[in-house]
Amino acid sequence: MNLFVNGCSFSAGHGEVHDQQGKLLPPLDYVWSNQIKDKFDSVTNYALAGGSNDRIFRTTMEYFSKDPTDTIAVIQWTAPIRFEVYNELFRTWLGICNNATISIRPSMSNVIKDEDLSVNIHMDDGLALEKFRSHKAYNKIANASQQQLMFLKSLNDYQIQFYKNVYVLEQYLKSKNIPFIFTSMSFYNHVVDTQSFMSFDTIETPPTKLEIDLKKIIDKSQWTEQPFTGYMGTNYVSNQDHHPNEEGHRLISEAIISELSKRNYI
């Protein structure tokens, strides 16, 4: 049995994304998928730090279109506010990672300024990304990304896109008879209802009827009981960096094995 993993830094590991030649670095040994590699014939991990749900959707479909045999998929969905666009100029996908979730709450939307938001743009090719940063298009793209977040899309819009990604990928994997489980980075986008999560975001952005309709059609039985932040508890890197530390990754790996066993996938 082979394991395919996709997600963000919670599945890729935190830290550097590219090596000095601009190639994507593989997940380090402490990452949860590597801690359980002995249980599988092979582990393929497509997760990327800062990666979006759009990227998870796209790269998972691309992987399974090659019809890998005897493979289980563990998909860890990430923050809905990240997204990906295809850049015709550079003929590549750009990952857009906004770093100011707290600043876009509706109650603060009247006071946020451009400088309150920082946008990280990712390319798989690190050397091309360096060149792109000095190109005149870079600032326009970064600025349009900020404008989208500040004035165009609400948190609800991002959540709607997230649900569509989840639903279409769920149906794709089912249609190909691929065993899979879905999980998520945190309680915010964990589709299985939990009582333990209530924050300002959920109070200030109540779901639209469309979000409720979309959430209703997602198959909850394919989801882990809790998101990664629930399994890792306080085992994070530091107070400033809430990525799972080695012990956090170990706890996540135990939970994933338990979820796969529960469904007789392993």
Added chain:
Amino acid sequence: MKLLANGCSFTYGSDMLKSTSQTWPTQLENNFSEVHNIAMGGGSNDRIVRTTLDFCNNNDMNDYMAVIQWTSPFRKEYYNPNTNDWVGGTTLLQDNSSLNNIIMDVTVEKGAKVTDKDLQVISKAATQDMLYLQSMTDYRLSMLKNILTLQNFFKQHNIKYLFTSMGPETHIAGTMFTHIHSLQNSQILHLLEGCVDDTKWTDISFANMLDNNLEYIISQDDTHPNEKGHKLLAHTIWQHIGKIYG
């Protein structure tokens, strides 16, 4: 059997049409016990998904046939939490001279409370989004995700449906869509297109059915169907329903 129709102005009826009673869903009234047309002029595919799911979740769909007319992928819809309104964005070419003259025009449904000032801000951000962020690939990707969301929903809930579209550039079942995709060199578009069940699509789009024939369209400058055009669309839709569902 009841009919649910959704789409844009090609289904709602354009402003130049003398009466909404001339639209193709209305012309099918004799074939169905009830006709519900929830299309909106200038509406986006995002809106089509939202309003269709809402309708299906509020009605017993066992006795319904849903006919969905997909529209331009360049239209979008955004939620404004401050006023609880949906704001639609449509590309508008002010003149043909340069890209800088393309703007995103924003529209709202009747009764919306969003202010003109907010709409100006949204329009400006939507224009930036279109000019510098989103590519043709992104718009088509978004359209395919919308199509697959509704297709999977209908199949999962055993709801009878037929898909069609405004023009050849949005018609998945034809060869034109594939041809345009190949120019984008994007694997994900081909993969998603492969998931679309083209047996539930009309053979050709509305624009192809009307064939730019002045007998069927309002004028050379306004290619929306006229009354005769809507009659032709109604006839063709009814034929397709018969072919698929007997």
